[in-house]
Amino acid sequence: MAQLDDSTNRLYRIRRTIMQMLRDRDYLVADYEVSLTKEQFRDKFGDEPKRDDLVISKAKRSDQSDQIFVFFPEEPKVGVKTIKTYAERMKSELVFRAIMVVQTSLTPFAKQCLSEMAPKYQIEEAELLVNIKEHTLVPEHQVLSAEEKKTLLERYTVKESQLPRMQDRDPVARYYGLKHGQVVKIIRPSETAGRYVTYRYVV
Structure with a gap:
């Protein structure tokens, strides 16, 4: 079977990393969504996937009402x-x-728009080609619940x-949100x- 072209392969890898990341953040992600092969990706989204078709919606394992969207904007510089x-x-x-999985960046006005929407609506920017957790130099991280933190x-x-x-801008902090x-x-x-166990407080 023919190889995926570069841009399609890139989207495939980014989507897989997103699925791993959502699962690490305790969202409900099935095993098959993480282990989707390139062929299955192509069957589902076509040879030249539209980024709008890749939108993901997931709920937290611990609270089904706590949901997240993952958007893939079509334009290189998001406005x-x-x-x-x-x-x-x-x-x-x-x-x-x-x-929001951006291709390059946001316009200055778009960044201002995001900051005005916070804290009610939190939209993160990301360009996730590789899973930072799989890097050999990144140790295991576990996010404490409010109760675990208190203890x-x-x-x-x-x-x-x-x-x-x-x-909070640390790559690992961003990965876990x-x-x-x-x-x-x-x-x-x-x-x-x-x-060897240490703890870090996010600032």
């Missing part, structure tokens, strides 16, 4: 009109979070601000202890 179109769809379907702070009698920090105030547990292999 205000596209942002407003997505915002209208989110509003009509009561979805308050989305990821951690009580156990060590520390304030969250006393924990080592992680910027971490927000200010969340705490992540980082597990690294250690030759002496077997594993």
